[in-house]
Amino acid sequence: MSVQTELLEKISEGIYDPESEVDVDELTKQALAEKIPVLTIVDALTRGISILGDKFDSMDVFLPELIVGANMMEDAMKILTPEIEKLSQDNTAIPVKIVVANLQGDIHDIGREILCTMFRVAGFTVDNLGNDMKAGDIIDQAIAKDADFIGLSSLLTTSLPFAKDVISLLKARNLRDRFKVLMGGGAVTPDYVNKIGADGYSTTATEAVKLITRMYDEMTGVK
Amino acid sequence: MASIFEVLSRAENGPYIKEDEYNMKLFKTNKQLIKKYGIRYSKETPIVFDKEMADGLFQAALELCEIMGMMCVDTSRIINFTREELLAAIYQTSKELLLGAGKDSRVMRGRRFGDGNKMTVCGGCPGTPLPEELFLPIMLSYAKEPLIDIIIPGSLVTIEGMDVKTGGPLEIRACRQEMIWMREALERAGRPGMHIYAAGESSATELGTLAICNDRMMRATDSHMIPVLSELKTDYARLSRVMTGLEYPSFTTSLIDPIIGGFAGGPEGAAIVGAAGILLSTAAYNVQMHCMHAIHNKYISVSTKEGMWMDSIIGRAFAQNAPVPILADAWVTTGSGTDEVLYEAAALAISQELSMLNTDSLGSTNGIYPNCSGLENRLFAEVVDAAFHQGMTPEKGNEIIEKIYAKYCHCFDNPNLGLPFNKVYDVKLVTPKEEWLDRYKRVKADLAGMGINFRY
Numbered sequence: 001m002s003v004q005t006e007l008l009e010k011i012s013e014g015i016y017d018p019e020s021e022v023d024v025d026e027l028t029k030q031a032l033a034e035k036i037p038v039l040t041i042v043d044a045l046t047r048g049i050s051i052l053g054d055k056f057d058s059m060d061v062f063l064p065e066l067i068v069g070a071n072m073m074e075d076a077m078k079i080l081t082p083e084i085e086k087l088s089q090d091n092t093a094i095p096v097k098i099v100v101a102n103l104q105g106d107i108h109d110i111g112r113e114i115l116c117t118m119f120r121v122a123g124f125t126v127d128n129l130g131n132d133m134k135a136g137d138i139i140d141q142a143i144a145k146d147a148d149f150i151g152l153s154s155l156l157t158t159s160l161p162f163a164k165d166v167i168s169l170l171k172a173r174n175l176r177d178r179f180k181v182l183m184g185g186g187a188v189t190p191d192y193v194n195k196i197g198a199d200g201y202s203t204t205a206t207e208a209v210k211l212i213t214r215m216y217d218e219m220t221g222v223k
Numbered sequence: 224m225a226s227i228f229e230v231l232s233r234a235e236n237g238p239y240i241k242e243d244e245y246n247m248k249l250f251k252t253n254k255q256l257i258k259k260y261g262i263r264y265s266k267e268t269p270i271v272f273d274k275e276m277a278d279g280l281f282q283a284a285l286e287l288c289e290i291m292g293m294m295c296v297d298t299s300r301i302i303n304f305t306r307e308e309l310l311a312a313i314y315q316t317s318k319e320l321l322l323g324a325g326k327d328s329r330v331m332r333g334r335r336f337g338d339g340n341k342m343t344v345c346g347g348c349p350g351t352p353l354p355e356e357l358f359l360p361i362m363l364s365y366a367k368e369p370l371i372d373i374i375i376p377g378s379l380v381t382i383e384g385m386d387v388k389t390g391g392p393l394e395i396r397a398c399r400q401e402m403i404w405m406r407e408a409l410e411r412a413g414r415p416g417m418h419i420y421a422a423g424e425s426s427a428t429e430l431g432t433l434a435i436c437n438d439r440m441m442r443a444t445d446s447h448m449i450p451v452l453s454e455l456k457t458d459y460a461r462l463s464r465v466m467t468g469l470e471y472p473s474f475t476t477s478l479i480d481p482i483i484g485g486f487a488g489g490p491e492g493a494a495i496v497g498a499a500g501i502l503l504s505t506a507a508y509n510v511q512m513h514c515m516h517a518i519h520n521k522y523i524s525v526s527t528k529e530g531m532w533m534d535s536i537i538g539r540a541f542a543q544n545a546p547v548p549i550l551a552d553a554w555v556t557t558g559s560g561t562d563e564v565l566y567e568a569a570a571l572a573i574s575q576e577l578s579m580l581n582t583d584s585l586g587s588t589n590g591i592y593p594n595c596s597g598l599e600n601r602l603f604a605e606v607v608d609a610a611f612h613q614g615m616t617p618e619k620g621n622e623i624i625e626k627i628y629a630k631y632c633h634c635f636d637n638p639n640l641g642l643p644f645n646k647v648y649d650v651k652l653v654t655p656k657e658e659w660l661d662r663y664k665r666v667k668a669d670l671a672g673m674g675i676n677f678r679y
Contacts (some may be wrong), residue, residue: 059483059520059529063520105428158394160386186590189591
């Protein structure tokens with residue numbers, strides 16, 4: 001195995017193995033110094049986070065480890081960003097912008113944390129608005145962040161009706177076509193999403209990533 | 224034991240911590256405690272019979288409470304308790320409660336191995352959104368089941384067609400209507416004094432609880448629920464319920480939802496957090512009962528091997544060290560009208576009965592669809608009765624659960640949601656339709672063939 005390949009392997013391992021104690025930031029800097037193409041380094045990071053996602057799905061690692069891995073990847077990406085920006089070719093990251101919130105009255109944040117972490121892993125720009133968000137405030141934040149998508153999460157059946165308020169406020173403010181509204185969480189059903197006229201539903205964070213990627217491709221005309 | 228004023232004072236003056244830091248500290252501490260006390264999950268033993276490991280879990284939970292305390296998210300402060308305070312609270316709490324009134328009253332126990340008592344069976348559909356027009360017959364279908372000892376309401380999600388919103392005025396109306404219909408259901412079933420567990424299920428805030436604090440609705444012989452936020456956290460809304468509970472004579476119960484795969488870690492970590500939740504909520508909330516609800520990160524259901532194991536080791540840990548009334552939730556993946564919901568009910572009945580737990584009933588389709596009825600609860604109670612009277616051992620229980628599990632595990636990835644109540648029951652007579660009854664009889668015969676000796 002060449003030195004470069006070994007370095008890239010270690011970067012991946014640093015992300016997916018919480019016990020490895022590898023300094024991913026340091027290795028990322030070393031990889032740049034070794035003149036490894038920046039997109040190859042991004043691939044190593046992506047491979048690491050993808051393996052970590054699979055391990056989370058199979059319950060070999062847990063939410064805190066997923067968060068740590070995502071934070072490591074984000075920090076490494078900050079190191080790589082200036083080099084990526086120098087490239088004339090297209091950025092590999094998907095330029096999706098999304099705001100995610102738990103509806104008013106709902107303070108169950110773990111599902112939303114998982115979702116936001118998986119979105120970051122997928123390369124989306126995510127604004128995690130937090131718990132107990134009023135419909136009007138969610139929309140204001142989506143405008144301020146220039147988001148494409150609004151993600152609404154609810155574990156409580158009694159918070160679910162506030163999702164309908166988001167849709168009706170968007171209509172009242174002539175903003176319905178500007179945002180795609182997606183829903184998930186324990187209390188949400190596909191029937192409810194259809195009933196209130198939201199745009200999408202997913203049961204898991206992994207599904208949500210696929211759904212948004214597909215919708216974004218449709219919106220931008222990518223086949 | 225710390226008074227509510229002392230708890231509130233600690234919530235305002237305790238050590239400051241950011242929520243993210245608290246979450247990560249919990250995870251790291253839990254990992255160390257799992258190693259230190261040798262807690263090991265095994266999918267082969269959903270019913271835990273390792274006495275030493277269960278004792279270790281109790282000690283690990285105590286240590287976790289001492290290190291972490293309970294976080295108040297509104298103030299970002301930690302409500303700390305000493306080991307002495309935690310032990311005093313858990314040892315001083317009632318071991319037996321007389322729930323309900325008159326001929327319909329039942330004893331709820333902190334169970335011990337070999338105490339000669341079977342569990343107290345709670346029937347109903349906790350956390351399940353019920354349509355207004357079906358609320359009364361659905362609850363009546365549970366009240367009519369003789370083996371059900373106490374009852375828990377489902378949630379009303381609309382009132383006169385309007386959505387009930389968290390913190391909105393309809394929470395008050397919904398909770399009051401819920402109790403009016405619960406009382407009617409119990410009277411029509413001839414069990415007017417039956418204990419209503421977790422009254423005010425239709426409200427996520429303290430508004431609903433306050434609205435039913437009168438003898439026409441939630442009586443002194445009923446109970447209401449005070450959740451612990453996941454993991455080991457509280458807030459002013461929960462503490463307001465504590466204050467309500469102290470100044471109104473009904474019973475109170477905690478609700479603890481350790482997430483398997485979340486900040487607690489895997490099944491082992493979730494078990495430590497669940498046990499710690501019992502200790503902390505006894506000290507901070509002064510509750511008399513505990514509802515333990517394992518949440519599987521991927522499948523939600525308690526009927527997963529991880530969910531049953533988590534509940535089981537907690538049940539054993541407290542039965543051996545500090546018996547307190549614990550009701551385990553029994554959320555299942557599937558719904559009424561299916562074979563699978565009956566098999567899930569049977570597996571949970573065996574694991575909970577043999578782990579010295581009581582039950583907080585089935586939440587069909589993990590509480591998402593109103594696809595629930597009294598019949599699956601009947602089977603649950605019959606399996607409990609059989610397991611108790613035949614003296615089923617944990618080893619035999621695990622052997623039978625393995626066979627039952629094979630009948631429903633395919634549904635975790637592809638849930639068979641079943642049918643709504645009005646498709647499986649005659650709504651006027653409140654009796655199961657023939658097809659649903661035939662299915663129940665067939666599954667019951669299959670279970671008997673696996674070694675469950677039904678008495679009738």
